[in-house]
Amino acid sequence: MKIESQQVAVITGGGSGIGAALARACALQGMQVVVADIDKGAADSIVAELEMFDAKALAVQVDIADEGSVQALADITREAFGDCHLLCNNAGVCINRSFADSTKADWDWVMSVNVMGTVNSLNAFLPGMLKAGGARHIVNTASLTGLVAIEAVGSVYTASKYALIGMSEILQQELAQTEIGVTILCPGAVNTRILESERNRPDSSATAETAPVPGGLDESFVRMIEPVDVAAMVLDAVRDNKLYVVTHPEWFPMIEQRVKLLESAFKD
Numbered sequence: 001m002k003i004e005s006q007q008v009a010v011i012t013g014g015g016s017g018i019g020a021a022l023a024r025a026c027a028l029q030g031m032q033v034v035v036a037d038i039d040k041g042a043a044d045s046i047v048a049e050l051e052m053f054d055a056k057a058l059a060v061q062v063d064i065a066d067e068g069s070v071q072a073l074a075d076i077t078r079e080a081f082g083d084c085h086l087l088c089n090n091a092g093v094c095i096n097r098s099f100a101d102s103t104k105a106d107w108d109w110v111m112s113v114n115v116m117g118t119v120n121s122l123n124a125f126l127p128g129m130l131k132a133g134g135a136r137h138i139v140n141t142a143s144l145t146g147l148v149a150i151e152a153v154g155s156v157y158t159a160s161k162y163a164l165i166g167m168s169e170i171l172q173q174e175l176a177q178t179e180i181g182v183t184i185l186c187p188g189a190v191n192t193r194i195l196e197s198e199r200n201r202p203d204s205s206a207t208a209e210t211a212p213v214p215g216g217l218d219e220s221f222v223r224m225i226e227p228v229d230v231a232a233m234v235l236d237a238v239r240d241n242k243l244y245v246v247t248h249p250e251w252f253p254m255i256e257q258r259v260k261l262l263e264s265a266f267k268d
């Protein structure tokens with residue numbers, strides 16, 4: 001999609017980290033930006049920052065796990081700015097627990113935000129985007145841990161990101177005949193507040209802290225990059241209609257190892 005001023009960008013999880021960087025990058029392109037976040041204070045402060053540079057921006061409180069809340073976000077967006085051109089389904093939460101330590105509440109919370117939150121957002125925005133016609137784009141934030149399983153990351157988060165990648169690949173196939181492109185963002189380590197995700201966990205689903213899972217990554221794979229660099233890669237992928245954005249090419253040998261294992265299963 002050609003990125004142009006006055007287009008409408010909606011960014012879930014826009015109050016922090018990668019989402020905030022996406023909001024800044026879109027505002028710099030002259031887009032009208034909806035910063036949607038469960039943490040209204042965080043969304044407000046990003047919008048205040050954008051407005052200092054005369055950007056048109058709106059902070060909206062949303063819980064993407066709640067279908068009605070996301071529908072309200074779509075209605076507010078249309079009323080304020082019109083139909084969405086760039087939908088960044090970016091809000092996500094993380095817990096790194098072993099399978100044995102993960103409770104049903106852990107699974108419910110992470111799946112409700114990472115997977116069903118993205119489904120809710122697509123259900124709320126996609127019909128309007130299709131109806132409005134013209135070039136539009138969807139960015140779903142997954143993770144490199146949606147392409148390869150790393151013990152230290154834990155099964156709950158990993159399963160949620162594998163699910164997102166599968167869903168997004170199908171979405172791209174289903175939308176191939178339209179002017180709506182799909183990009184799957186697969187970051188490695190990015191300097192954000194993701195490891196403090198429990199700050200946004202509803203009290204009703206909280207569980208006691210447990211020890212971090214062993215089986216960490218080799219240090220060479222934990223090269224921390226800044227959200228601003230990720231946002232630049234995303235906007236390039238939107239312009240070029242690329243399906244995948246991979247922020248850490250050095251992870252490829254791990255993915256290749258998985259593919260080789262699969263290959264041997266087919267050949268055995």
Ligand code: NAD
Pocket residue numbers: 012013014015016017018019036037038039042062063064065090091092093094113117141142143144186187188189190191192193194195196197200
């Ligand atoms: P972050 O914690 O800094 O930002 C996440 C934002 O999402 C926060 O502002 C938070 O308030 C918001 N949020 C959480 N639950 C929400 C809900 N139910 N409804 C609406 N908003 C909600 O973390 P980040 O790293 O910027 O995370 C952005 C995305 O990037 C996530 O999907 C995460 O899984 C993914 N990711 C991050 C990394 C990394 O290393 N930081 C790596 C791979 C993938």
